[in-house]
Amino acid sequence: MGEDLLREALEENKLFVEKLLAKPQPGSAGPTGTWRTYRPVVNEGKCIKCGLCWLYCPEEAIEWSPGGLPKIDYRFCKGCGVCVQECPVKAIDFVYEGE
């Protein structure tokens, strides 16, 4: 009975749900990659694939699967450098943008 009530309420508020609710989408603040002064670059030879950079990235801009290399999404990476700081083997270089 509960789910019926919910469906009814959603039906009544269709316009609200479909049009007026904000939906999760990348880039809600624009292309935040332009905020960067320094760019983190993974040194693939040094990387031990531990996943700590993925774990600590506050932006979820790093893609990583267990056993794989991390991949940084430069469209949205803000260049905070937390991954550079947390990498246990210093395998991420912090490169000045434009170089």
Place this chain on the structure above:
Amino acid sequence: MPVPIAKLAQVKRKGVVPGNPACMGCPHTLGLKILGKVLGDRAVLVVPAGCTSIIAGVYPRAGINMPVLHVPFASAGAVASGIAAAYDMIGRDGVVVVWSGDGGAADIGFATLSGAAIRNENILVIVSDNEAYMNTGIQASGTTSWRARTTTTPIYGKTEEKKDLALLMLLHRVPYVATASVGYPTDFAEKLENAAAIRGFRFIHLLSPCPPGWRFDADKTAHVAKLAVETGAWILWEYINGRFRISPMSRPYADPRRRKPIEEYLRLQGRFSHVKPEDVEFIKRRIEENWRLVKELEAFYRG
């Protein structure tokens, strides 16, 4: 046991969407990300005014990939109680999460928070504590550290001490209370899992070092959060089913000799740049007192 990184990485769903309006190195997005990994599809967020209201993004896009209800400052506990009751009525499985800042929980929203705790409402309250009203421009709050400089305490730093919110909630006699730190996401994830498995009022106090507010470089967010634990200034513990336990990450620092010097933690933060040696001595004494209290609590609540 802390949740392994590989297990967290298997969840492909993102709690925060990249390109959100959070500052560089924001601790809140780091916490929200872990929340999304652990409770992602079950959580509904109630967010009182604060930094997270901004992180949720600008219409028509949203920066948080979970249902978010924005509510006025003082009402988060009350609104969440209502949602929990509605979920019960329609028989829906879900975790009602209040994601609040320290001002919204410890100062302005404390009445409704305390009320929800006393009624033992079925909600999970996470206080992401950056120790000031950062969103409005770094004004001191009840949980700002003693001697920390903010825009309302610009010369000597704050003259009052930090309110211990987690212990306050513990003495509300609720089923679950814990402290966590964004420096240890796997420990935070474990505490979220434990809290989600319990019915009733659950509370997690998450320390979130804020780069612009605490005045340190954006890349040091997790480093400062870890230093807070390693110097003993922030103690990780968990109270569950009547048992109080110091978390494994904090356990070694029960011995003062194994703690890193507190100066290392203070020196990194511009907000403490003016503290004098006698202030540091006072801070050290206070840390030791906190440890004694926590150890006593552990001995008292043996379960």
